[in-house]
Amino acid sequence: MFDNLSDKLDKALHVLKGHGSITEVNVAETLKEVRRALLDADVNFKTAKEFTNTVKEKALGQNVLTTLQPGQLMVKLVKDELTELMGGETAGINLSGTPTVILMSGLQGSGKTTFSGKLANYLKTKKSKKPLLVACDIYRPAAINQLHVVGDQIGVEVYSEPENKNPVQIAQNAIEHAKQNGYNVVIVDTAGRLAIDEAMMTEIANVHQAINPHETLFVVDAMTGQDAVNTAKSFNERLNFEGVVLTKLDGDTRGGAAISIKSVVDKPIKFIGTGEKMDAIDVFHPARMADRILGM
Amino acid sequence: AGKSKVDDDVLDNLEEVLVSSDVGVNTTLKIIDRIEARVAQDKYLGTDELNKILREEIAGLLSEIDSGNATEFEIPENKKPYVIMVVGVNGVGKTTTIGKLAHQFKKAGKNVVLGAADTFRAAAIDQLQIWADRTDVTIVKQSMGSDPASVAFDTLQSAVTQNADVVIIDTAGRLHNKVNLMNELTKVKRVMQKVIPDAPHDVLLVLDGSTGQNAFEQAKQFTAATEVTSLAVTKLDGTAKGGVVIGISDQFQIPVKYIGVGEGVEDLQVFNKFEFVDSFFK
Ligand SMILES: Nc1nc2c(ncn2[C@@H]2O[C@H](COP(=O)(O)OP(=O)(O)OP(=O)(O)O)[C@@H](O)[C@H]2O)c(=O)[nH]1
Ligand SMILES: Nc1nc2c(ncn2[C@@H]2O[C@H](COP(=O)(O)OP(=O)(O)OP(=O)(O)O)[C@@H](O)[C@H]2O)c(=O)[nH]1
Ligand SMILES: [K+]
Ligand SMILES: [Mg+2]
Ligand SMILES: [Mg+2]
Numbered sequence: 001m002f003d004n005l006s007d008k009l010d011k012a013l014h015v016l017k018g019h020g021s022i023t024e025v026n027v028a029e030t031l032k033e034v035r036r037a038l039l040d041a042d043v044n045f046k047t048a049k050e051f052t053n054t055v056k057e058k059a060l061g062q063n064v065l066t067t068l069q070p071g072q073l074m075v076k077l078v079k080d081e082l083t084e085l086m087g088g089e090t091a092g093i094n095l096s097g098t099p100t101v102i103l104m105s106g107l108q109g110s111g112k113t114t115f116s117g118k119l120a121n122y123l124k125t126k127k128s129k130k131p132l133l134v135a136c137d138i139y140r141p142a143a144i145n146q147l148h149v150v151g152d153q154i155g156v157e158v159y160s161e162p163e164n165k166n167p168v169q170i171a172q173n174a175i176e177h178a179k180q181n182g183y184n185v186v187i188v189d190t191a192g193r194l195a196i197d198e199a200m201m202t203e204i205a206n207v208h209q210a211i212n213p214h215e216t217l218f219v220v221d222a223m224t225g226q227d228a229v230n231t232a233k234s235f236n237e238r239l240n241f242e243g244v245v246l247t248k249l250d251g252d253t254r255g256g257a258a259i260s261i262k263s264v265v266d267k268p269i270k271f272i273g274t275g276e277k278m279d280a281i282d283v284f285h286p287a288r289m290a291d292r293i294l295g296m
Numbered sequence: 297a298g299k300s301k302v303d304d305d306v307l308d309n310l311e312e313v314l315v316s317s318d319v320g321v322n323t324t325l326k327i328i329d330r331i332e333a334r335v336a337q338d339k340y341l342g343t344d345e346l347n348k349i350l351r352e353e354i355a356g357l358l359s360e361i362d363s364g365n366a367t368e369f370e371i372p373e374n375k376k377p378y379v380i381m382v383v384g385v386n387g388v389g390k391t392t393t394i395g396k397l398a399h400q401f402k403k404a405g406k407n408v409v410l411g412a413a414d415t416f417r418a419a420a421i422d423q424l425q426i427w428a429d430r431t432d433v434t435i436v437k438q439s440m441g442s443d444p445a446s447v448a449f450d451t452l453q454s455a456v457t458q459n460a461d462v463v464i465i466d467t468a469g470r471l472h473n474k475v476n477l478m479n480e481l482t483k484v485k486r487v488m489q490k491v492i493p494d495a496p497h498d499v500l501l502v503l504d505g506s507t508g509q510n511a512f513e514q515a516k517q518f519t520a521a522t523e524v525t526s527l528a529v530t531k532l533d534g535t536a537k538g539g540v541v542i543g544i545s546d547q548f549q550i551p552v553k554y555i556g557v558g559e560g561v562e563d564l565q566v567f568n569k570f571e572f573v574d575s576f577f578k
Contacts, residue, residue: 036321042508045316108531108559109387109504113418139559141395141426142419149418149440194534221387225318225508227536248386251471253510276386276417 027059030074041256041293044229047263055081079290085259086286091243091268095127097214099178100185105204105235106219108192111247111273113143115219116189117150118273118281123185124156132183134174135160136167136207137191147189154278157183167191167203168210175211188213195234205238216241217270220261222249228257229264236265246284247273254293306346307332317539317576320509323546327353355569357546368566369400372497377409377460379452379488379495383481383518384502386469389530389556391420393502394464395427396556396564402431406461411451412437413444413484414468424466430561434458444468444480445487452491465496472517482521499524500553505531505538515544524548530556533563537576 031052038048055077094100102119104112116133123129133151135158137143144160151158159174171188178186190207193200208216218232218241235241244265246258249272258269269284307328314324330353331346371378380397382390394410401408410428412435414420421437428435436451448465455463467484470477488495501524503511518524527545529538532555541552552567 039315039321040509042318042510045312107506107534109389111387140423141430142422145422146417146419153418194531196535221504221506223385223504223507223510225506225536225540226316227318227506227534230535231506248471250474251385251510252473252513253508257508 027056027074031056034074034078038256038259041254042223042225042228042260043256043293044226044260044264047229047260050263051081051085051259079294082259082290082293083287086262086289087268087284090283090285091270093270094214094242095123095129095185097184099132099175099183100215101175101211101213102185102187103204103208103211103213103216103239104187104189104219105216105239105241106192106245107194107221107231108140110192110219110221111245112192112219113137113146113150113189114276115217115245115247115271115273115281116147116187117154117156117278119271120151120156120185120187121154121278122281124154129185130183131156131185131187132174132178132181133158134171134186134188136170136188138165138167138170139191143189143191150278168206171207171211195231201234201238208239215243217243217245218267219245219247220257222246222255222257222272223251223253224257226260229260232261232265236267241265241267243268243270245269245271245273249292250274250280255289256293258289259293306343310350313576314539317537318508319539319576320512320543323357323539323543327357330356351570351573354542354573357542358569358572359545359549359551369397369404371401371406371462375494375497377452377455377463377492378497379455379463379465379492380498380500381448381465381467381485381488381496381522382500382502383467383522383524384469385471385504385514388469388502388504388507389528390414390469390502391423391427391466392559393500393528393530393554393556393564394424394466395431396561397464397554398427398431398433399561400564401462402433407458408433408462408464409451409455409458409460410435411448411463411465413447413451414466415440415442415444415447416468420466420468434460445484448484449487449491452488452495456491463495472514478517478521481518485522498526500526500528501550502528502530503538503541503544505529505556506534506536507540509540511540512544512547515548515550519548519550524550526551526553528552528554528556528564529567532575533557538572539576 035048035052106112120131123131135144135147148158161170164170216239218235272282272284274280384390398408412421412424436454438447499522501518555565557563
């Protein structure tokens with residue numbers, strides 16, 4: 001489909017070859033191409049604009065101080081800037097609670113239920129935790145069942161109250177259950193919801209307030225386009241979440257949404273989902289993601 | 297004398313609106329070029345005219361449904377049962393769209409059979425069963441982990457026996473870059489043809505309205521594996537606009553048939569180009 005970003009940068013930077021230095025004019029030409037490549041990778045329109053402006057200033061500022069060729073300088077600047085934008089370092093997860101409470105949130109179909117299972121499995125096998133999964137999606141057909149199937153697959157107990165239509169109560173009861181039965185992590189799966197669905201956003205805000213989670217995670221599909229910023233912003237306004245989970249990275253999307261989300265809410269991307277199976281989870285590495293977006 | 301050129305500001309603004317609606321840079325530039333060409337030729341004037349041309353140009357890129365009345369949920373009369381196979385990447389809304397379609401066809405007095413050929417995803421069969429109950433239609437299923445092609449085969453046989461009007465086959469979500477899973481889909485299709493030689497009559501690719509430019513690659517790979525014949529765009533009840541389908545419809549010549557606007561049984565609409573384009577400007 002698209003040339004990848006690094007090809008495009010090479011092409012764009014071609015303009016710079018032969019010029020001895022970066023000038024206002026040739027930098028503008030090049031950044032136009034950089035911007036276009038970012039848009040093709042689904043970086044948000046405004047984010048891409050801001051990004052290229054930042055790179056431009058840095059490029060012009062650094063020009064005289066460096067021994068790099070203009071082209072190399074631009075590639076380095078773009079990559080460093082992207083990595084920095086996405087958080088620089090890998091961010092950990094806070095497991096200090098007794099029990100630690102983790103709340104999942106996100107749009108419909110983003111991968112919350114699957115990720116709840118993956119996280120439980122990860123904490124159980126890699127961190128020697130005793131997790132409890134909680135089914136607070138009372139809407140989606142067979143959602144509770146789905147979590148039970150997932151729980152069975154990984155040998156983790158699932159707390160559910162099929163007759164209870166109050167997610168706040170279910171979550172509170174689950175935490176009580178966890179305390180009484182020696183679970184040290186409680187992972188609360190919730191229904192998918194749109195950021196503009198007032199009733200549903202109030203519902204999850206209520207759950208959040210009632211259980212005061214140590215970690216609220218915003219789960220987002222890596223294929224998301226321009227709307228990623230709106231959604232991330234709205235969920236963050238309501239939940240002030242601790243981190244982001246980027247799913248379905250086993251696909252061939254460039255995942256530009258990662259940059260947009262990070263730049264708009266300034267919360268770390270903590271985990272990635274790389275498949276449908278329960279072990280397809282990884283911690284997020286900003287530099288690797290920058291490489292992916294750049295096609296390097 | 298009127299202006300013979302569209303303002304740069306207007307075009308910049310238009311570019312922002314289109315790109316922000318996930319139309320993509322390529323298609324956006326194509327649309328803007330066409331507008332500029334027409335303006336140069338026809339010497340259009342104000343914003344009203346510009347809006348009109350814009351709607352026309354975008355609508356022109358959206359491939360037409362070649363038969364039937366595009367404002368209703370209709371199926372061709374001469375194919376019985378009419379077989380629809382639903383495909384797409386993970387979590388886009390395939391199963392939900394099937395539930396909503398079943399409801400529409402049922403409402404139109406059709407005898408509907410669903411086939412639970414997603415035998416992989418946790419509780420996928422239960423989910424489709426709930427939709428079958430909700431819409432009061434028949435479902436054919438096997439157990440989790442069974443062969444999807446075998447489920448599809450059974451479903452078609454059962455539909456023929458029941459003299460059903462419509463069959464809708466659910467399939468597991470799969471990312472288009474997974475060769476084995478895409479081959480499996482080709483096989484499901486082929487096995488159906490053992491029962492009904494020209495089945496499936498419609499291969500409906502479901503795209504999530506919030507997906508960005510990766511949807512192009514989805515359309516390409518699913519078309520390669522199954523010859524997609526129509527598109528559904530879901531989750532347009534949110535703030536995402538789903539503009540990527542314009543370029544897809546144009547490039548692959550596949551019409552958009554339905555849009556999903558919620559999670560309820562009635563939340564499926566027949567696609568309307570002009571309303572779709574207008575939504576970008578709201
Ligand atoms: N390929 C791939 N598929 C994934 C990944 N994570 C989730 N999925 C799939 O995406 C689909 C949706 O996942 P769910 O976990 O049901 O998503 P959800 O957010 O709980 O959905 P709702 O509860 O309906 O809002 C399923 O088919 C999952 O198997 C991933 O990292 N890679
Ligand atoms: N708001 C909204 N949600 C939708 C729409 N269509 C589907 N959904 C929701 O999206 C989520 C995923 O829908 P499914 O029908 O399970 O998607 P799928 O493509 O069958 O998923 P897999 O089988 O896991 O690949 C569910 O929570 C649905 O309720 C829509 O048009 N609007
Ligand atoms: K929308
Ligand atoms: Mg779920
Ligand atoms: Mg499904």
